[in-house]
Amino acid sequence: MNTSLLSNLHTFVVAAEQLNFSRASDLLHITPSAVSHQMKQLETHLDVKLFVRKSKGVALTNEAKLLYSSVKKAFSEIESGVEKAQAPNTQKLVIAAIPSVVSCVLVNKLAELQALLPNYQIQFISQHHIVNFEQQNIDCHIHFGNGKYANAVAKKLANEVVYPVCAPECD
Structure with missing residues (x-):
């Protein structure tokens, strides 16, 4: 994988999370036009449309949602590997x-x-x-809740006690 594609995928993750190229550019310390250019390069490379441009930001296509899930997971793994290498x-x-x-x-x-x-x-x-x-x-x-969450094992830590609290003049 070449560095340009890797850079474009990183920009894609940030843009997908922000749903706004200007906000993504602020986080990445590049111009909004650079974000737009990288996303067009990525779309051309993958031969798939990733974003639907809107008046205020962008929306992800179904293909982009699938790509985001995999790429986000991959970058998390890379980050974890780097941290392990720095402090084994x-x-x-x-x-x-x-x-x-x-x-x-x-x-x-x-x-x-x-x-x-x-x-x-x-x-x-x-x-x-x-x-x-x-x-x-x-x-x-x-987290507070019933303990039924997808892809997770829940353990009850404590019962929650809830009671009303009122100002003295509310008697």
Whole structure:
């Protein structure tokens, strides 16, 4: 695979995530016309239309959605390989959770986790939506719900207690 194609595929992933060539260009530190040019090169190389241009941004074609899934996974694997090569004796543990759990629970437990797992680099990611383990390099996701999620094994951590809280003058 030549470097031009690899570069175009990286630009494609960013453009597909942003659905806007201008925002993608900001993230990539290139001009919007360079993003557009690279996407046209990629479409020509693959002989498939990837984007439908709209007045405010772009939309992915069905073919682009299929390509995005595979290319995103491949870049995640490359990133993981690079990290392993840079720190071969250190493993990475990536935990995703809703922002309130990250800030109120996990951050307070970081020192304890680090003591239990001294050879791990621990990273927390705040996100509201359910993790797609096939597309994201995330090891576990702490989430509220019924535990029935596709392509995931769920373990119940605790019961949730919910009760109303009112101001005193609301008696």
